[in-house]
Amino acid sequence: MQIHVVRPGQTLYGIAQTYSVTVDRLVESNKIPNPNNLVTGQALVIPIVGSYYFVQPGDSLYSISQKVDVPVQELANINGLPEGQSLSVGYRLYIPARKKRTAEFNGYVEPRGTTVAPALETAAREAAPYLTYLAPFSFQALRDGSLKEPLLNNFPAIARENKNVLMMVITNQENDQFSDELGQIILTNTSVQNKFLNNIVTTAKKYGFRDIHFDFEYLRPADKEAYNQFLRKAKERFKKEGWYISTALAPKTSADQKGRWYEAHDYKAHGEIVDFVIIMTYEWGYSGGPAMAVSPIGPVREVLEYAVTEMPSNKILMGQNLYGYDWTLPFVQGSTARAVSPQQAIQLAADNDVSIEYDETAQAPHFNYTDIEDRKHEVWFEDARSIQAKFDLIKELNLRGMSYWKLGLSFPQNWLLISDNFNVRRRV
Numbered sequence: 001m002q003i004h005v006v007r008p009g010q011t012l013y014g015i016a017q018t019y020s021v022t023v024d025r026l027v028e029s030n031k032i033p034n035p036n037n038l039v040t041g042q043a044l045v046i047p048i049v050g051s052y053y054f055v056q057p058g059d060s061l062y063s064i065s066q067k068v069d070v071p072v073q074e075l076a077n078i079n080g081l082p083e084g085q086s087l088s089v090g091y092r093l094y095i096p097a098r099k100k101r102t103a104e105f106n107g108y109v110e111p112r113g114t115t116v117a118p119a120l121e122t123a124a125r126e127a128a129p130y131l132t133y134l135a136p137f138s139f140q141a142l143r144d145g146s147l148k149e150p151l152l153n154n155f156p157a158i159a160r161e162n163k164n165v166l167m168m169v170i171t172n173q174e175n176d177q178f179s180d181e182l183g184q185i186i187l188t189n190t191s192v193q194n195k196f197l198n199n200i201v202t203t204a205k206k207y208g209f210r211d212i213h214f215d216f217e218y219l220r221p222a223d224k225e226a227y228n229q230f231l232r233k234a235k236e237r238f239k240k241e242g243w244y245i246s247t248a249l250a251p252k253t254s255a256d257q258k259g260r261w262y263e264a265h266d267y268k269a270h271g272e273i274v275d276f277v278i279i280m281t282y283e284w285g286y287s288g289g290p291a292m293a294v295s296p297i298g299p300v301r302e303v304l305e306y307a308v309t310e311m312p313s314n315k316i317l318m319g320q321n322l323y324g325y326d327w328t329l330p331f332v333q334g335s336t337a338r339a340v341s342p343q344q345a346i347q348l349a350a351d352n353d354v355s356i357e358y359d360e361t362a363q364a365p366h367f368n369y370t371d372i373e374d375r376k377h378e379v380w381f382e383d384a385r386s387i388q389a390k391f392d393l394i395k396e397l398n399l400r401g402m403s404y405w406k407l408g409l410s411f412p413q414n415w416l417l418i419s420d421n422f423n424v425r426r427r428v
Helices: 012-019 023-030 061-068 072-078 118-130 155-161 180-188 190-207 221-239 267-273 297-310 342-351 384-397 412-421
Strands: 002-005 043-046 051-054 092-095 101-109 133-136 139-141 165-171 211-215 244-249 276-279 316-321 324-329 338-340 357-359 364-370 376-380 401-405 422-424
Touching (some): 023 043, 043 412, 061 072, 101 412, 155 165, 180 221, 211 221, 221 244, 221 267, 244 267, 267 276, 267 297, 297 384, 316 384, 364 384
Parallel strands (some): 133 165, 139 165, 165 211, 211 244, 276 316, 316 401
Antiparallel strands (some): 364 376
């Protein structure tokens, strides 16, 4: 597959001709929200096997072979050219498909309210073929060791149909807020803890969960070792059932990083105890903060490069957002940005006739617009380029894979690029 960035004046018809595909296939593959009004800077995934390279001034077969990591003789043979052939600018060379590696993918799905929206269930069905794990969010621990269940509806059936491991996400949330007091009770009160583990086992058997995933956040620093000991105890209990155990971790860059979110999360211990971790490498740009990329590649890399010094790289799933934010400017503390899917962001740019820019440092697309009430906005989101940058980092650091927060926000290009980059591991 190939990523094409729309240039001024380009049309879908012209782009389709360039790559020898049909307009309908381009529209369907990308679920293009603005087919008759493409935006300059909009990224499209071209659904072909392999890719094309268009010769630039100064290129030679040898220099191109170095760029695309294909031996020069193979490149010449595939394109029916002698090795010493001089190339004219704009000449189209075919580049064979890259070798895939195997990786794992998780998708959290968060029902809200009193019913599961049909669109959310549809999103889970569409994503499930590309996932190793499907994770309804969340079972909430209660102070007496029992569990408050989320809306599950057909999610267990969707997981079974697609050979996904059903992940039982358990949080220390009360009233949808993480509670350090609740966490301390679960981690330090032996009788409550034993009841809690018994209830987890009973519930997991009832629904067919095969991974027990603890997302305990904002724990008290003093409870770090208690959390580690709890995980060791839980690991032994779940091992008897043949289940996996995993945890969600805050994005740290050092063992002694200060802050309520970080201090009780012990990367080294979790790496030794659990089967895998999900590191929440997103929300640098967040709804209550100033406008910026949600998961800029530099900070993401810094977290993951630290993580692989503390635990095996093949235990790490990189956390990835499936959304962006639309901020009203100027940013005012206490204001809240609106979450947008990549598709919604593209439509916003089209509706307001503005170009999409790409920040090479953050590896993230963004744009500005002015609404009908003359308020200025700044939007940062994800596209094919930004997700490919993260996939490249997974391969470079030899990570286990990626975990998405959260399904239900349309980003069809992501699933296309999973298929192009990876074989999805099934844990059947």
